[in-house]
Amino acid sequence: MSKSGFYKMIGVLLVLAFCLAPAGAWAGKALKIAIVAPSASNDLAFTQSIVDGIKAVQKERTIELAVTDGTFIVEDAAAAIRDYAQKGFDLVIAHGSQYGGSLKEIAKDFPKTAFAWGTSADTFGLPNVSSYEAASDEGGYVMGVMAAALSKKGGVGVVGPIEVGDAKLFVDGFVAGAKAQKAGIRANVNYIGSFSDVALAAEAARAHMATGADVLTGTAQMVVGAIGAARSRRVAWFGTQANQTELAPEIVVACQVYKWEVILRKILADLDSGVLGGKKYAITLANNGLVIEFNDAYKLPAGVKQAGLDAVAAIKSGKIKPLR
Amino acid sequence: MNDFWTATILVATVASGIRLATPFLLASLGEALGQRSGVLNLGVDGVMLLGAFGAYYAVLKTNNLLLGVAVGVLLGALLGLFYAFITVNLRAQQGISGIGIYLFGLGMSDLLFQKLVGTPRPIMPFAIVRFPVLSDIPVIGEMFFDHSLIVYVAFLLVPLFTFIINRTTYGMNVRAIGENPEAADSLGVSVGRVRYSALIIGNSLAGLAGAALAIELGIFQQNLTNAMGFIAIALVYFGAWRPIGVMAGSLVFGLVASIVLQCKTLGIIPRSASDLAAMAPAVITVLALVVVANRFRQPAALTKPYIRGQ
Numbered sequence: 197m198s199k200s201g202f203y204k205m206i207g208v209l210l211v212l213a214f215c216l217a218p219a220g221a222w223a224g225k226a227l228k229i230a231i232v233a234p235s236a237s238n239d240l241a242f243t244q245s246i247v248d249g250i251k252a253v254q255k256e257r258t259i260e261l262a263v264t265d266g267t268f269i270v271e272d273a274a275a276a277i278r279d280y281a282q283k284g285f286d287l288v289i290a291h292g293s294q295y296g297g298s299l300k301e302i303a304k305d306f307p308k309t310a311f312a313w314g315t316s317a318d319t320f321g322l323p324n325v326s327s328y329e330a331a332s333d334e335g336g337y338v339m340g341v342m343a344a345a346l347s348k349k350g351g352v353g354v355v356g357p358i359e360v361g362d363a364k365l366f367v368d369g370f371v372a373g374a375k376a377q378k379a380g381i382r383a384n385v386n387y388i389g390s391f392s393d394v395a396l397a398a399e400a401a402r403a404h405m406a407t408g409a410d411v412l413t414g415t416a417q418m419v420v421g422a423i424g425a426a427r428s429r430r431v432a433w434f435g436t437q438a439n440q441t442e443l444a445p446e447i448v449v450a451c452q453v454y455k456w457e458v459i460l461r462k463i464l465a466d467l468d469s470g471v472l473g474g475k476k477y478a479i480t481l482a483n484n485g486l487v488i489e490f491n492d493a494y495k496l497p498a499g500v501k502q503a504g505l506d507a508v509a510a511i512k513s514g515k516i517k518p519l520r
Numbered sequence: 521m522n523d524f525w526t527a528t529i530l531v532a533t534v535a536s537g538i539r540l541a542t543p544f545l546l547a548s549l550g551e552a553l554g555q556r557s558g559v560l561n562l563g564v565d566g567v568m569l570l571g572a573f574g575a576y577y578a579v580l581k582t583n584n585l586l587l588g589v590a591v592g593v594l595l596g597a598l599l600g601l602f603y604a605f606i607t608v609n610l611r612a613q614q615g616i617s618g619i620g621i622y623l624f625g626l627g628m629s630d631l632l633f634q635k636l637v638g639t640p641r642p643i644m645p646f647a648i649v650r651f652p653v654l655s656d657i658p659v660i661g662e663m664f665f666d667h668s669l670i671v672y673v674a675f676l677l678v679p680l681f682t683f684i685i686n687r688t689t690y691g692m693n694v695r696a697i698g699e700n701p702e703a704a705d706s707l708g709v710s711v712g713r714v715r716y717s718a719l720i721i722g723n724s725l726a727g728l729a730g731a732a733l734a735i736e737l738g739i740f741q742q743n744l745t746n747a748m749g750f751i752a753i754a755l756v757y758f759g760a761w762r763p764i765g766v767m768a769g770s771l772v773f774g775l776v777a778s779i780v781l782q783c784k785t786l787g788i789i790p791r792s793a794s795d796l797a798a799m800a801p802a803v804i805t806v807l808a809l810v811v812v813a814n815r816f817r818q819p820a821a822l823t824k825p826y827i828r829g830q
Contacts, residue, residue, distance in 0.1 A: 239742075384785050387795070394746070395733060396540075396781070406528060406533075
């Protein structure tokens with residue numbers, strides 16, 4: 197090949213590459229999503245639920261996922277949220293009620309970035325912030341019904357973190373369900389004041405057992421300690437947020453599992469159509485964003501399980517509204 | 521309030537307070553020894569975290585509790601050796617290097633957990649050790665003699681440490697170096713060697729505290745200690761650098777936490793005041809600290825690196 201022929205070929209190749217590259221890049225463009233969350237992404241609770249949700253959606257479309265977990269300190273989370281927005285992520289998920297104040301300020305600085313915040317129903321009136329929440333009172337109610345039906349001593353106990361967000365909803369729903377099943381049941385609640393104090397959660401569970409509770413539940417990532425304490429005395433446990441059966445197969449009766457993918461699909465569909473936010477979403481039993489998963493290894497009396505399934509059906513049909 | 525004053529609840533509350541106090545006691549006993557030799561270690565929490573993870577992982581893989589405890593202690597000793605090198609040989613500023621140890625322990629324990637374990641998986645916890653006659657005494661037996669072996673070990677270390685610090689040549693050397701290292705050096709006591717040993721023993725106890733926590737709970741999670749190590753350092757000041765004082769501080773902290781928990785469980789403390797009540801152990805400890813700190817003087821050479829001839 198002559199020298200001029202060689203240059204012509206290079207030129208043609210360059211033109212072709214220039215013309216084809218944008219189209220190819222667009223066709224295969226991965227959606228960049230970041231999650232900022234308070235606890236470990238494998239905590240079998242709150243943080244894991246959102247990571248699992250994104251992973252479920254990843255099976256359907258190309259998503260480049262980045263996770264900053266363990267940000268119990270709000271300032272650290274705020275720095276991570278801002279960093280992801282600066283790096284051009286398409287969607288930044290602030291997965292923690294406590295991040296709301298920071299997100300409100302950060303979202304204003306990045307009007308072309310979509311943010312999602314949960315669990316909350318507040319979008320701050322900003323067009324680029326979506327909010328999401330779990331109607332955890334629904335699953336809590338179902339658990340409460342079954343817990344009261346299962347209790348032989350007439351006492352159930354709840355280990356909570358701080359009285360906010362979906363933790364409060366779950367706890368209130370659980371108590372409402374227990375009292376609806378057995379009006380005279382003792383349903384004691386202990387908010388330990390921390391999302392992360394595993395040792396204190398364990399002692400809170402022991403305190404419940406000392407007062408005669410023979411069925412326990414709890415919410416947030418520190419409940420691994422409470423589950424351990426319940427396990428040591430073979431006291432039945434109802435879980436929430438993620439399936440906690442593997443932590444104690446012999447005592448976990450059932451878990452309310454969050455399927456965030458149900459609302460994540462809607463948020464991503466909005467993004468596809470150019471809507472960055474301004475909407476509120478919720479996972480419920482009715483839209484299958486909340487699912488009650490039973491532990492088959494636990495010998496649950498048929499009547500108790502049926503009471504739970506009846507409660508699920510009644511909530512789905514609107515016959516029961518747990519906190520209304 | 522009447523619900524609280526029943527034998528069952530009182531027994532459960534005291535037993536809970538003792539369990540909660542145990543990791544604080546182990547960690548603060550070790551820190552007290554280090555501080556008596558003149559070295560402050562703000563990295564106790566990081567050492568506890570690595571000890572906790574090491575013990576947890578060893579038990580997860582082998583089901584051998586003794587091995588788990590040994591791994592926790594060994595990791596503590598290694599970090600103590602490293603910290604001694606930094607503070608004694610390199611004469612680094614103790615406050616900053618202690619924070620470095622804390623951050624190292626926090627990050628490394630999390631990294632190792634993520635890479636080697638992943639999702640929290642339960643391990644076999646300590647068994648309850650009961651004593652003939654003693655454990656059968658009504659109320660007293662359930663309060664004090666219905667615990668795991670590590671709880672008894674922690675409380676037995678108090679008289680042992682009191683004896684070592686006050687009645688042995690080694691203890692006298694530790695105290696002398698913490699007060700006046702120049703004088704001790706002039707009498708032929710190796711300041712470096714004594715500080716090395718105090719830090720290795722002290723950090724071993726911090727590692728043991730972490731191991732005790734993880735195995736007692738039967739689980740490990742990111743930042744499991746939840747800043748217990750920093751409370752342990754405060755308890756050293758609370759206890760005026762004396763093992764018996766450190767024990768008193770640990771028990772006050774543990775018992776106040778358990779009383780608050782029990783009162784919240786029984787509904788004696790309303791839910792609206794729940795978060796406020798959760799601060800009670802820390803507030804009471806700080807108040808007591810203010811009172812104690814004014815009555816006792818810290819070791820004169822604390823935080824000061826020793827350079828012969830200066």
